[in-house]
Each structure stands twice: as C-alpha cells, then as structure tokens.
Amino acid sequence: MPMLWDQYVFRRGPDANELWDRLFEGRPTRLLYIAGGGFDVRAQTVMRECINSIRDAGATVEHAKLALIEFSSYTLDPELEELTKQNIAALSEMFSEIGSVQLVPFGQSEDGEEVSASSSLRSGTDAVLQLVGDETDIILDASSLPRVVYLALMTSLLNRLVPDKSAKQPLFAGGVNFQVLVAEDAGLDGQIMAEDPSSEIVLVPGFSGAMQAESVQDWPLVWFPILGEHRVQQLEQIMKSDAIPEDAEICPVLPHPSKDPRRADRLLLEYRDPLFRSRRTPSSNILYVHEAHPFEAYRQLLGAMARFRDSMEVLGGCRLVVTPFGSKLITLGAGLACFEMRPQDLGADYGVAIPHAEPTRYVVQPQAIRNSRPEVCSLLLTGEAYGVKDDKA
Numbered sequence: 001m002p003m004l005w006d007q008y009v010f011r012r013g014p015d016a017n018e019l020w021d022r023l024f025e026g027r028p029t030r031l032l033y034i035a036g037g038g039f040d041v042r043a044q045t046v047m048r049e050c051i052n053s054i055r056d057a058g059a060t061v062e063h064a065k066l067a068l069i070e071f072s073s074y075t076l077d078p079e080l081e082e083l084t085k086q087n088i089a090a091l092s093e094m095f096s097e098i099g100s101v102q103l104v105p106f107g108q109s110e111d112g113e114e115v116s117a118s119s120s121l122r123s124g125t126d127a128v129l130q131l132v133g134d135e136t137d138i139i140l141d142a143s144s145l146p147r148v149v150y151l152a153l154m155t156s157l158l159n160r161l162v163p164d165k166s167a168k169q170p171l172f173a174g175g176v177n178f179q180v181l182v183a184e185d186a187g188l189d190g191q192i193m194a195e196d197p198s199s200e201i202v203l204v205p206g207f208s209g210a211m212q213a214e215s216v217q218d219w220p221l222v223w224f225p226i227l228g229e230h231r232v233q234q235l236e237q238i239m240k241s242d243a244i245p246e247d248a249e250i251c252p253v254l255p256h257p258s259k260d261p262r263r264a265d266r267l268l269l270e271y272r273d274p275l276f277r278s279r280r281t282p283s284s285n286i287l288y289v290h291e292a293h294p295f296e297a298y299r300q301l302l303g304a305m306a307r308f309r310d311s312m313e314v315l316g317g318c319r320l321v322v323t324p325f326g327s328k329l330i331t332l333g334a335g336l337a338c339f340e341m342r343p344q345d346l347g348a349d350y351g352v353a354i355p356h357a358e359p360t361r362y363v364v365q366p367q368a369i370r371n372s373r374p375e376v377c378s379l380l381l382t383g384e385a386y387g388v389k390d391d392k393a
Helices: 014-024 042-056 078-095 117-129 147-161 170-175 186-191 232-240 263-270 272-278 294-311 328-341 366-370
Strands: 009-012 028-036 060-071 100-106 137-141 177-184 193-203 221-226 253-255 287-289 318-324 350-353 355-363 375-382
Touching: 009 014, 014 042, 014 375, 028 042, 028 147, 042 078, 042 137, 042 177, 042 375, 060 078, 060 117, 078 366, 100 117, 117 147, 117 193, 137 147, 147 177, 147 318, 147 328, 147 355, 147 375, 170 375, 177 328, 186 328, 186 366, 193 232, 221 253, 221 294, 221 328, 232 272, 232 355, 253 263, 253 328, 263 272, 287 294, 294 318, 294 328, 294 375, 318 328, 318 355, 328 375
Parallel strands: 028 060, 028 137, 060 100, 137 177, 221 318, 253 287, 318 350
Antiparallel strands: 009 375, 177 375, 193 355
C-alpha cells in the first residue's frame, strides 16, 4: 500500500544538528515552538540544541513564539513539583532570547476550575491550534509532554497542515516545516511510574468516532496495545471499561529490536496476566516494532492495521484501536500510523480510535532525570523536503 512517509526525514544526535543547519540556513523564519512545562528537563537539552542551530545557521527570525504547556491535573511529589518550576523557568528564559513566551494551561477551564481529562485535552489542543498563523516552521517538542497530549497535538497539527491526504505532494503542506523533536532515553521512560489511572477513558481528538458512534458498535474490534514498563494499571483500566469488548482481537505491540535485548521478554512477563492468561491472547498476535526508529514502527503498525481492515471487509467493517503505553519514538510512530489510517470518507467501513487511561500521578527519582543523557531526535513531517512549490519543477 502507498504510504505518506514512504520517504521520510529522521535524524538523531549530531545528524539532527546538521538537519537544522541546512533547514534554517540564511532564510527568514517565523517559528511556533510548542513544549511542555513538565518535570522532564530533557526538554531543555532539545531547545538548547535547536536554538543554537538556528543561530549558527544565520536564520533571520522574523518572529518566534513559545507555547509552553502547563499542567494542573497531576499529583507530583514535592521534588518533582520543584523540578517542574525550574524547568518552566529555564525554558522560558532560554526561548526569550529569540522570541516571546505564552503559557497555555491544560487541565483548567477559563475561570480556573478543574475540568475532565477529555475536555482539558480538547480545549488545550484547540488553544494551541489557535496560535498557528503564518509560520514557516512549527516545532513540537514531545520531551516533557504526556503521550496523550503530544499525540493530540501532533495529529491535530497534521490534520491542519495536510487536510487532504490523497492530494499530490500532500506533505509539502504549503512549505511549512513541521518537526517533532524528542530527547530519547527509553531507559528513563521505563523508570517513570504512571499511577492511579483515571476511570475516565480519554480519546484523542479526531479519533473518537470509532468508539462512540452507535452505527459501528457491531463491527469487530482489533486492539493494538503498545506495551511499556509500569503501565499495567492503565491497560487494565482500559480493559475494564467498555472500550475493549471480550471478543476483541488483541495484538500486543512490543519493542524489538531494542537497546536492551531482553526488554520485550520482560514486558511479556509484566503483562502476562491481563493479556495472556485472562484474555488468552495467542503469541502469534504479537507485533514487534523498532524501539528507536519511529518511521519503522509506523510502517509496521500501518501494515498490520491495513491487513486487518482488508480481511474484515467481508464482515461489514472493523474498528482499529491503538492504545500507546510505549516509549516516545514508538508512540510517535503509532500516532503517524493512526493519522494516515484514519479514513477521510465519513462513510468508510472502518474507523480508528486512540483511547487512553490517563494517570493522575507520576513518580520518578528526580536524580534519574537529571542524570539522563538523551539523544536528540528530529522527525520532519511536512515541508519543502516533501515537494516543490511549482509542480512543473
């Protein structure tokens, strides 16, 4: 099947700096930079590297804005609360050298009241989208954002930039360069404990119809839970809800190859009871995706989803459901697969959904975050690399 990102731009480490040098070299730049004001200070590494490259490339920054997302709905230990304040201050100071900073609250209504997770995600995503204007460059840094938030932002921005996936050169997107950046350290991601999942199942905006529409409830459901460390409570919360019926086809997604060759084995043991003993998921259903390469994860998941869609066509349709519990690069790859797989035709005989049981508490040793030596990665998703302004050129 043809894929949007059959050819792609993905750089990591020093190669990411080289990409930025070429991308920003000597040209006028209007930048919207979106980052999280959470406790994960890896975001500072990403921003520092990116801003330095913009300067070194000699870009003329016509205007630049940082949309710094603040969260109020998570319970954190005092040390992580302090780390969050320090991170917000450091990111704001760093970006103010090239542009302005705007705080975007997630988790509160306009009058300061607490709101549901779904309403918070929807309104927060809309608030960020309203900041999009005539930018030449949009950067989404996933390093200090919860996975459901950066998935919502990435897919919503792609929907804005690529309204017609069947168009010629759809990823050119009017020449707007949209990058997703991440400071990748799968080992640290595995140490961050997500506890006390909310009973409310959150659906990523734009991916809810396949779960909520009455007309599709009789369609068979295929579930792709992307497994990561310390997320069993969240998985069980999803399974206890009405989201995943007893007769669902379950295809667990595991990281392999991985920097830790035993990681997939340990995850199988961690999820043995809910997935393999309780639901009797056959081992032949397991899907392995590349831990460190989001576009390979995208290809593998997209291919599996397409095969199920085609094979279940004779049954009238199907629902393809992806729940991300994995590390950041795999989750980004899954988000790209879901964006591409989501039908543009409202009358399509299949649907795609991304349900999530958002934790209310995060736990990790602050020193583990400070000691992290992440590798900066850049996924260039749209822009001039994917086409030319003149189709005759």
